[in-house]
Amino acid sequence: MSNRRKAPLANLYRTEYLRSRAWFARRHRWFARQRTLGIPLLCAGCGQPATVAELELHHLDYRGVITRGGVFKALEADDDLTPMHPYCHELLHRLIDRDAVLAQNRSRRTATDEALRRLRRKLQPATGSRS
8 A cells, every 4th residue: 555646647647537527527516515515615734714716625535536438437425535725735745755654554544634633733823922
């Protein structure tokens, strides 16, 4: 099991799926459901509110990303996706990629949970004042 990202040419997920109609339709459905449920849009990394245009969706699991007849299908469960600012999303991937335990020895969901805890600690504004 490995969470390491592959080079773009070898990774159809990044080069094709994330640019596919299926993904854009799934992304739209995810944000529409959040709106319907009245769930505010917050970045999972920094916790700051954001708009749909300001957020990306991080996959906690890839089980719903499948191909049938050479065509991608976007069947991710809602709880397999989490919203993030692009900057926070990149930091999250860097944390996972640079930690051998997270990158190679944990499920993607577990690795993401641990990396998000670390990221939130780093991005939290300092509390209290310095004198």
